[in-house]
Amino acid sequence: MDSTPSTSTISKSVVLALRVLTFVFLLIALILIAINKGTEDTTNGPLEAKFNDFHAYRYMLSTIVIGFAYNILQMALSIFIVVSGKRVISGDGGYFFDFFGDKIISYLLISGSAAGYGVSDDLHSFFKAQELPFNSFFAKANASATLLLFAFLFTAIASVFTSLALPKKT
Template identity: 70%
Template sequence: MAETADSSSKPSSSTVSRTVLLLMRVLTFVFLLIALILLAANKETEEDTSSGDSAEFKFNDFRAFRYMMATIVIGFAYNLLQMALSIFTVVSGNRILNGNVGYLFDFFGDKIMSFVLLSGSAAGFGASEDLHIIFKNAELPFNVYFAKANASASLLLFGFMCTAIASIFTSFALPKKA
């Protein structure tokens, strides 16, 4: 009888999976939100002392940073949807999308979104490093601008990792076919 009491006090593995999945979604939300704010607010104006010219850069001046912003926004929207579904599942114990369709949506959605987030992060890192080298040789230092762009790309990379971990947990829930 003591064994029954001990085993009933442990949460089931599906409860633990749902809780970890919700935690990964919340972490992804936080990383994407901060990455979005950093990239959107990233603006740098510097004056060239020799010519008196000034230059201003924003994220939308570069295609790679616009792509990175698009991946953040798409990932953010998908993650908000999945967070709402996860919260409902954890609180009620029931899924909104029942059957195989719900599990497949979670699995393939997480897989695709993780790769989208990874590609946005890679585009941001690559553009930031290339542009840093180009402007390092010019007489306009934009170190702060590129540091913020790298920070945003890093947070997007962390968002990718959380989504990839979530996709592993959603794969455990896939129905087993004989």
Template identity: 65%
Template sequence: MEGSSVPPSSSTVSRTALLVLRVLTFVFLLIALILISIDKESEVLENGDRLKIKFTDLQTYRYVIASIVIGFAYNLFQMVLSIFNVVSGKRLINGDFSYQLDFFGDKIISYILATGAAAGFGATLDVHSAFSDFIGLPFDRFFNNAKASASLLFAAFLFTAVASVYTSYALPKKASLDSSTS
């Protein structure tokens, strides 16, 4: 029939959805990394001295950066695999290992991203409060950038967590395909 089209298979939709989730994660991690890595501010004290703060002054923000970089590297690797998979319809890494790598990698990385976001939020709220209450300097721009970075990191966690749901569906499908061919 003219004008009718065949809908894409569910595996094509899943591969495309997974690629979209990985691209979104990549973008959010990149922006979070930029925001936290350029985060610095200085205020003038009453005595004329200048107090400066930057992200490396707080250990927790170093953990936030580490979680972003680890998530970024893993996600970049997975994006390459996903692009190849969507374009060619084949997996670059064959065998059960690739499905397990996707599943366990997504789970582990999502936990790293979640803990990085939680650490970022917690440190930002506590330290901002301490700076405002005890030192009398708000450093609002510095802590707003840190909160924004933690928020983007949390969004990246959510995208990775959803991606892990997609990759979890691939494991039983792969196992049922293997058992039906034996």
């Protein structure tokens, strides 16, 4: 009797591992962007910048929160599938939910990451020209955007596995 797990069991475990990695990266990105603020001394007193002062950072935070909520749902479903061997949503609907959900969320995550990188680069150049570098502020925002990019990559890889699980129609 062969005791090696089937490829189906391996792919379910891989998807669960990808979801856990996505969860970790989204959680750290959320913490970094939510607590991010910077202060620079000027002749008129200290100037403070917070993430919610900029629309692109608020968008990035929104994409993190939406991705986080979706990922928690998918982690719970993946754990149930790995443990019980059964799907919560029976029929083709569950497979399509996984596939399209992963696609939509991955696109949302990459757009949030791109928005964060774009505004950081533009604002850092602008503030540097004004001799207000805010280096720590932009470093934390870029770190959050980088973690969001990694979360996108893991979600995109998970979408490849969920596409392989789609029912084959003749």
